[in-house]
Amino acid sequence: xxxxxxxxxxxxxxxxxxxxxxxxxxxxxxxxxxxxxxxxxxxxxxxxxxxxxxxxxxxxxxxxxxxxxxxxxxxxxxxxxxxxxxxxxxxxxxxxxxxxxxxxxxxxxxxxxxxxxxxxxxxxxxxxxxxxxxxxxxxxxxxxxxxxxxxxxxxxxx
Amino acid sequence: xxxxxxxxxxxxxxxxxxxxxxxxxxxxxxxxxxxxxxxxxxxxxxxxxxxxxxxxxxxxxxxxxxxxxxxxxxxxxxxxxxxxxxxxxxxxxxxxxxxxxxxxxxxxxxxxxxxxxxxxxxxxxxxxxxxxxxxxxxxxxxxxxxxxxxxxxxxxxxxxxxxxxxxxxxxxxxxxxxxxxxxxxxxxxxxxxxxxxx
Numbered sequence: 001x002x003x004x005x006x007x008x009x010x011x012x013x014x015x016x017x018x019x020x021x022x023x024x025x026x027x028x029x030x031x032x033x034x035x036x037x038x039x040x041x042x043x044x045x046x047x048x049x050x051x052x053x054x055x056x057x058x059x060x061x062x063x064x065x066x067x068x069x070x071x072x073x074x075x076x077x078x079x080x081x082x083x084x085x086x087x088x089x090x091x092x093x094x095x096x097x098x099x100x101x102x103x104x105x106x107x108x109x110x111x112x113x114x115x116x117x118x119x120x121x122x123x124x125x126x127x128x129x130x131x132x133x134x135x136x137x138x139x140x141x142x143x144x145x146x147x148x149x150x151x152x153x154x155x156x157x158x
Numbered sequence: 159x160x161x162x163x164x165x166x167x168x169x170x171x172x173x174x175x176x177x178x179x180x181x182x183x184x185x186x187x188x189x190x191x192x193x194x195x196x197x198x199x200x201x202x203x204x205x206x207x208x209x210x211x212x213x214x215x216x217x218x219x220x221x222x223x224x225x226x227x228x229x230x231x232x233x234x235x236x237x238x239x240x241x242x243x244x245x246x247x248x249x250x251x252x253x254x255x256x257x258x259x260x261x262x263x264x265x266x267x268x269x270x271x272x273x274x275x276x277x278x279x280x281x282x283x284x285x286x287x288x289x290x291x292x293x294x295x296x297x298x299x300x301x302x303x304x305x306x307x308x309x310x311x312x313x314x315x316x317x318x319x320x321x322x323x324x325x326x327x328x329x330x331x332x333x334x335x336x337x338x339x340x341x342x343x344x345x346x347x348x349x350x351x352x353x354x355x356x
Binding site for chain 1: 207250350
C-alpha cells in the first residue's frame with residue numbers, strides 16, 4: 001500500500017478537503033480509521049458509486065471541497081453520473097481511484113485493462129501514482145485542480 | 159392515508175403549486191426530470207435549481223451534498239418514483255449523512271413520465287415508499303394522495319424534524335407541461351451560486 005491512512009489524511013488536509021465520499025475496497029479500506037478520526041474531514045459513506053458524483057457536486061456548489069474515493073470498478077459503474085456532473089453540470093470534482101491489480105504485472109483483470117482507456121475516453125485529466133516517487137503527485141496534482149477549479153483523478157495503483 | 163394504485167391522486171401541477179406556496183424564501187429547491195419541467199411554469203426563485211439533464215437518481219445525492227454544505231438552509235428535493243427506484247440506496251446515504259435540513263418530496267405517479275408514461279418495475283407492486291423511508295431512518299415521514307390534505311399539512315411537513323420524506327401520489331404531468339425544458343444548467347449556475355452565498 002502506497003499510503004497509510006494517516007498519510008492520506010495528511011495529504012487531503014493539506015489541500016483543504018472537507019468531505020471524503022467513499023466506497024472502500026480492500027486496499028482503500030485500510031484508511032477508514034484515519035478518515036473517521038480526521039479532524040477536518042467528514043467521511044460520507046454511500047451505497048453505490050453513482051451517488052458520489054452528484055453528492056460531490058452539491059457540496060462543491062455549496063462551497064465545500066469534497067473528494068471521491070472509490071475503486072476502478074466504481075468508476076466504471078458511475079460513468080453516467082460522472083458524465084452528467086463533469087460535462088453537463090460542469091462542476092469540478094476531484095477523486096482518488098484505486099486501480100485494482102495495477103501492481104500485479106501478470107494480472108488480466110479487466111478492471112486494470114480498462115482503467116486508463118475509460119479515463120481517456122471521458123477526457124478526464126488524471127495522474128497515475130504507482131510508486132514511492134509518484135506520491136507527491138497526489139498533493140501537487142489535486143492542489144492544481146482545486147486552484148484551477150477543474151476535475152482531476154489520481155489513479156492510485158493497488 | 160393508504161395510497162393504492164387506483165386511489166385518488168393529486169394533480170401534478172397542484173402538488174407542486176402547494177409546495178411552491180409554502181416554501182420559505184431561504185429554502186433551496188432542487189427539481190429534476192418531470193418536476194424540472196413543471197416547476198418553472200409555476201414558480202421562479204433564485205434558490206431553485208433545475209437539475210436537468212440529470213443522471214437518473216442523482217437529484218437526492220446532489221441535494222444531500224447541498225444540505226451538508228449549507229446546514230443553515232432547508233434543502234427540498236423533488237424526485238419522481240422512477241428516479242428514486244434508480245438509486246434507492248441514496249435514501250440510506252442521506253440518512254447516514256445526518257442531513258437534518260433535507261426534505262425529500264417523492265412525486266409518485268407510477269410511471270416514467272418523461273419517456274412517455276411507461277410502467278416502472280414497481281407500478282403493480284403497491285410499494286410502500288413511506289415504510290421504506292421509515293425503515294431507513296427518516297425522522298419525519300408523511301403520505302398524501304389528495305390535494306386538500308397536502309395543502310393543509312405542507313408547512314408542518316417542511317418544519318418537522320429532519321431528515322424528512324413525504325410521499326405524494328400524483329397524477330401524470332400534463333403533456334403540455336412537459337414540452338418545455340428548463341433553463342440550461344449553465345445559465346442557472348451563476349444565479350444559484352450568488353443566491354446561495356448571499
